[in-house]
Amino acid sequence: MPTTVPSPRDSEAKLQHILLHAAQTFAEEGFEGTSMRDISRVTGVSLSGLYYYFESKQKLLYLIQYNTFNFIMERLQARLDTVNDPATRLRVFVQNHIEYFLSHPSEMKVLAHEEEALDPPLRDEVAAIKRRYYALACEILDGVAAEGLAPGIPPRVAVLSLFGMMNWVYKWHNPEIDPGAEELTNGIVAIFLNGVLEEKAALYASESRARTGD
Amino acid sequence: MPTTVPSPRDSEAKLQHILLHAAQTFAEEGFEGTSMRDISRVTGVSLSGLYYYFESKQKLLYLIQYNTFNFIMERLQARLDTVNDPATRLRVFVQNHIEYFLSHPSEMKVLAHEEEALDPPLRDEVAAIKRRYYALACEILDGVAAEGLAPGIPPRVAVLSLFGMMNWVYKWHNPEIDPGAEELTNGIVAIFLNGVLEEKAALYASESRARTGD
DNA sequence: AGAGTCGTTGAACGAACGTTCGAGAACTCC
DNA sequence: GGAGTTCTCGAACGTTCGTTCAACGACTCT
Numbered sequence: 001m002p003t004t005v006p007s008p009r010d011s012e013a014k015l016q017h018i019l020l021h022a023a024q025t026f027a028e029e030g031f032e033g034t035s036m037r038d039i040s041r042v043t044g045v046s047l048s049g050l051y052y053y054f055e056s057k058q059k060l061l062y063l064i065q066y067n068t069f070n071f072i073m074e075r076l077q078a079r080l081d082t083v084n085d086p087a088t089r090l091r092v093f094v095q096n097h098i099e100y101f102l103s104h105p106s107e108m109k110v111l112a113h114e115e116e117a118l119d120p121p122l123r124d125e126v127a128a129i130k131r132r133y134y135a136l137a138c139e140i141l142d143g144v145a146a147e148g149l150a151p152g153i154p155p156r157v158a159v160l161s162l163f164g165m166m167n168w169v170y171k172w173h174n175p176e177i178d179p180g181a182e183e184l185t186n187g188i189v190a191i192f193l194n195g196v197l198e199e200k201a202a203l204y205a206s207e208s209r210a211r212t213g214d
Numbered sequence: 215m216p217t218t219v220p221s222p223r224d225s226e227a228k229l230q231h232i233l234l235h236a237a238q239t240f241a242e243e244g245f246e247g248t249s250m251r252d253i254s255r256v257t258g259v260s261l262s263g264l265y266y267y268f269e270s271k272q273k274l275l276y277l278i279q280y281n282t283f284n285f286i287m288e289r290l291q292a293r294l295d296t297v298n299d300p301a302t303r304l305r306v307f308v309q310n311h312i313e314y315f316l317s318h319p320s321e322m323k324v325l326a327h328e329e330e331a332l333d334p335p336l337r338d339e340v341a342a343i344k345r346r347y348y349a350l351a352c353e354i355l356d357g358v359a360a361e362g363l364a365p366g367i368p369p370r371v372a373v374l375s376l377f378g379m380m381n382w383v384y385k386w387h388n389p390e391i392d393p394g395a396e397e398l399t400n401g402i403v404a405i406f407l408n409g410v411l412e413e414k415a416a417l418y419a420s421e422s423r424a425r426t427g428d
Numbered sequence: 429a430g431a432g433t434c435g436t437t438g439a440a441c442g443a444a445c446g447t448t449c450g451a452g453a454a455c456t457c458c
Numbered sequence: 459g460g461a462g463t464t465c466t467c468g469a470a471c472g473t474t475c476g477t478t479c480a481a482c483g484a485c486t487c488t
Contacts, residue, residue, distance in 0.1 A: 011435075030331065032246030036476060048478080049436050057476065113327070115385075117244065150404060154393060157401040160386045161379040168378025171329075179368060187371040190364060195409030225465075250446060260467050262448080271446065 015053050018043050023064045027106035031061055031117040061114060062122040068107040069129045072100050076136070086143035087193060093140050094192075095185040097166050102173065102181050109170045137162070141196075148198040158196050165191065229267050232257045237278050241320035245275055245331040275328060276336040282321040283343045286314050290350070300357035301407060307354050308406075309399040311380050316387065316395050323384045351376070355410075362412040372410050379405065 021042045025034050036057055040047040054060045076096045083089050101108045118126060137159050145155065165188050172178075179187070235256045239248050250271055254261040268274045290310045297303050315322045332340060351373050359369065379402050386392075393401070 014435090030244070030246055032244055033331070035474075037474085046437050047476095048438075051477070052435060055477095117247070150408070152397075153401045153404055154397075157393065157398065158405065160382065161402060161405055163386075164379040164382025165375040166378070167385075168374065168382060171381075172374045172377075179371065183366075183368075184371065187367045188375060190367055191372065191375055191406065191409030193409075194364070194411075195405030195407075197408075228465095249444075251444085261446095262468075263466050265447070266465060269447095 011053075014045075018045060018050065018053055019060075019064055019067065022060055023068075023110050024106045026061065026064070026114060027109040031110070031114045058119060058122060061110070061118055062126070064107060065111050065114070065118070065126045066129075068100075068104070068111050069126065069133070072096065073129060073133060075100075086140070086146065089140050090144055090193065091185065091189050093137060094162075094166060094189050095181065098169065098185045098188070099181045101166070101169050102175070102184070105170060105173075112167050112170060134159070134163075144193070144196070150196055150198050153196060158192075162188075162192050225267075228259075232259060232264065232267055233274075233278055233281065236274055237282075237324050238320045240275065240278070240328060241323040245324070245328045272333060272336060275324070275332055276340070278321060279325050279328070279332070279340045280343070282314075282318070282325050283340065283347070286310065287343060287347060289314075300354070300360065303354050304358055304407070305399065305403050307351065308376075308380060308403050309395065312383065312399045312402070313395040315380070315383050316389070316398070319384060319387075326381050326384060348373070348377075358407070358410070364410055364412045367410060372406075376402075376406050 018039070022034075022039050025038055025042055029038065036050060037047055039045075039060075040050060043050070045053075050060075054063060076093065079092050079096055080089060083092055115126075116123070138155070141155060141159050141162075149155070149158075169184070173184075178184070232253070236248075236253050239252055239256055243252065250264060251261055253259075253274075254264060257264070259267075264274075268277060290307065293306050293310055294303060297306055329340075330337070352369070355369060355373050355376075363369070363372075383398070387398075392398070
């Protein structure tokens with residue numbers, strides 16, 4: 001059908017096919033627990049054939065992590081472009097994260113779980129995106145904090161607790177019994193916003209301070 | 215020095231020495247990423263000498279996970295024995311967890327991160343303790359919930375979000391810049407209690423429901 | 429039809445893996 | 459001091475690992 005295009009179409013599709021099944025296997029067996037022969041088996045590509053698409057097992061993991069994170073990041077920025085209200089921006093952030101989590105559980109698990117399996121040169125590149133993502137979250141929290149942050153909760157602890165709630169999802173979420181992205185987002189946002197904003201928060205913070213004699 | 219005792223003392227101490235350094239290596243390199251030769255090197259025990267203390271690499275991981283979890287569980291039950299107030303019980307629960315986390319980061323990381331590295335027969339035994347721990351957390355939340363739970367947040371999501379906040383700590387906590395166990399516990403408890411109890415929570419839950427047209 | 433990529437492969441490489449084994453220290457008890 | 463247990467180790471086992479390489483069919487251009 002195409003005339004001038006050489007034929008990277010076929011090849012690109014096959015790479016995506018490999019990335020998909022490799023991510024699933026990494027998610028199930030872990031990066032170190034998965035052999036190139038395993039990936040060859042689940043993709044149907046011969047062992048040596050894999051090396052036509054990427055130059056090493058490390059690079060394969062990198063491709064999965066980089067593609068995944070880049071997609072999340074770009075979709076998030078697009079969605080945030082039209083939103084100004086601080087609380088809504090937070091909700092968009094959480095929803096974007098949770099939505100991807102539930103629709104691509106394997107890729108997300110590999111991203112969250114195999115962070116350190118990548119060796120320094122490539123690991124740093126993924127870490128760089130991760131830092132931008134974290135900075136964006138801090139920025140969003142800053143907006144929310146203008147409404148009054150609870151005392152006794154360092155902002156860093158607040159943001160990372162939010163990441164904890166979101167990123168732990170892959171350890172327990174069961175599509176058959178647990179809520180979908182919408183409801184899950186509502187729950188996490190509710191806990192976080194109510195937990196972190198002042199008024200009632202001040203009550204418990206001072207209570208526990210009194211209890212421990214601070 | 216001892217007279218009647220055969221001499222398991224020496225051996226027991228050495229086993230603990232191996233468990234400690236193995237946990238550190240597993241935490242740094244991952245279970246699959248660590249070889250028995252690595253463990254031999256960091257413990258100073260010869261490769262074959264290790265097999266006098268445990269029968270396989272799997273069993274070594276099991277010993278680390280089982281000992282760690284058992285200690286946490288028993289200390290928690292002892293601490294809860296003297297406490298009746300629901301909110302304080304929750305605080306004791308979180309504090310016990312976080313305290314162990316910060317004082318034994320390697321063991322805790324291995325427990326949280328290498329859950330699936332254990333094969334079914336042994337994995338199930340660790341999972342059994344994990345279930346008892348989770349059930350205890352649910353029980354504690356039930357006590358707190360008597361004070362009125364926020365609508366729109368399933369209890370299961372609440373408990374697992376709490377676990378998320380606590381268990382994610384190993385990914386980011388830096389002893390040099392982050393708060394210690396006391397303050398960290400205060401922060402997480404404050405977010406969770408304020409986030410999950412009714413009154414203000416109902417506000418945000420209904421807000422987000424209205425926003426998404428539910 | 430012939431040159432030149434693109435995609436694929438089986439076979440093989442050396443290295444590293446978890447585990448075993450038999451021999452021998454070191455120690456306790458009689 | 460000799461028997462028996464506890465502890466340690468070097469050497470080796472067979473297997474699996476990530477990666478390479480030369481070769482070959484399929485396809486596009488001229």
